[in-house]
Every structure is written in C-alpha cells, then in structure tokens.
Amino acid sequence: MLFGGVLGALQWLVVRERVPVPRKAWITANVGPALLAWLLVIMPAVTSAQDSHDNVSTAYLLAASQSLALGPLLGLSQSLVLRKVTRRWAWWIGANLASWLIVDAVVYLLSLWSKDLDLFTGDGSIVEVYVTLIxxxxxxxxxxxxxLAPSALGHK
Structure with missing residues (x-):
C-alpha cells in the first residue's frame, strides 16, 4: 500500500500538469492494485512459508518479485481514470505490462551475470525488490x- 500510495502521489504530480485528474482518484487507482497484489500474491506466500516453517523472508521476496501482476493491475486501474481524458487510455495497460516485463528481464539477465543480484532465487534483499519496482x-x-500528449487528449 505504501508503494501504491507513494507511486500514485508522485505520478499525480506529473499527470495534473497535463490533465485535470482528481488526486484522490489517481492515488486510489494505485493503492487498490497494490493492496490486491499484497493480499492475493504476497500474503499467501508468506503464510504458506510460515505454516511450513520455511524462511518467511524468502517467501516475501519471491512473492514480491512474482507480483509482476502489479504492472497490469496498475495499468488497468489507472486506465479507468485516464479513459475520461485521453483517447490513448488503453495503451496505458500495455505500457505498464511492458515496462514490468522489461525490468524483470533485465534484472534476471543481470542475476545470471552477477550472483550478488539474487532476487529471483529468493536470496535477494528487500532493497532489490524496491529497486526493481522503482x-x-x-x-x-x-x-x-x-x-497524455496534447494530440491524444479528449474523450474517446
């Protein structure tokens, strides 16, 4: 939720310069998917690890790295807000998915090159999770x- 709230607030500072999107609507469009990813992906992995006496921090790291679903969830949620102001609103869903896929692929390739970056094996750090998100x-x-380019603004 913290990630969604901070991301939403920072993005809104940019979005408001282009279109009149209410701050509350934009931030809520970020917090909702982050909360969903937490409840549906991260918490079950942590609970399962705890119940089986596995390493909970490893489960958290794996679940956070697997929350690739957060990109499309954010894109979908935010696109519902953008739909009112830009004809390119649907492209936003794909842009989120593509950016998360690209970053995860780069992190994975870097982890093959350097064993210090072990996010996808569960041996990484929480810092690596946040660096990947950022x-x-x-x-x-x-x-x-x-x-949000001026040429794309306006209703559908």
Missing part, C-alpha cells in the same frame, strides 16, 4: 507522457 518508473513515465 526501475519501472522511467519506462512508465515516458509512456504516460505519450498517453
């Missing part, structure tokens, strides 16, 4: 500017 920002940010 690394999507430049890609999604650029896509957001395209989705």
């Amino acid at each position: 690394a999507t920002t430049p890609l999604t940010g650029r896509a957001l500017l395209w989705v």
Whole structure:
C-alpha cells in the first residue's frame, strides 16, 4: 500500500500538469492494485512459508518479485481514470505490462551475470525488490507522457 500510495502521489504530480485528474482518484487507482497484489500474491506466500516453517523472508521476496501482476493491475486501474481524458487510455495497460516485463528481464539477465543480484532465487534483499519496482518508473513515465500528449487528449 505504501508503494501504491507513494507511486500514485508522485505520478499525480506529473499527470495534473497535463490533465485535470482528481488526486484522490489517481492515488486510489494505485493503492487498490497494490493492496490486491499484497493480499492475493504476497500474503499467501508468506503464510504458506510460515505454516511450513520455511524462511518467511524468502517467501516475501519471491512473492514480491512474482507480483509482476502489479504492472497490469496498475495499468488497468489507472486506465479507468485516464479513459475520461485521453483517447490513448488503453495503451496505458500495455505500457505498464511492458515496462514490468522489461525490468524483470533485465534484472534476471543481470542475476545470471552477477550472483550478488539474487532476487529471483529468493536470496535477494528487500532493497532489490524496491529497486526493481522503482526501475519501472522511467519506462512508465515516458509512456504516460505519450498517453497524455496534447494530440491524444479528449474523450474517446
């Protein structure tokens, strides 16, 4: 929820410069998917690890890295807000998915090269999880500017 709230607040600072989107609607569109990913992906993995006496921190790291679903969930949720102001709203879903796939692929390839980056094996750190989450920002940010370009604004 913290990630969704911070991401939503920071994105809204950019979005509001292009279109009149209510802050509450935009931040809620970020917190909802983050909460869903937490409840449906991360918590079950942690609970399962705890019940089986496995390493809970490893389960958390694996679940967080598997929350690739967060990209499309964010894109879908945010697109419902963007739908009212841009004709390119549907592209936002794909842009989120693509950015998360690209970042995960790069992190995976880097982990093959360096054993210090073990996010996908469960031996990584929480810092690696957040770096991976933050690394999507430049890609999604650029896509957001395209989705909100003046030529795309207006209803469907």
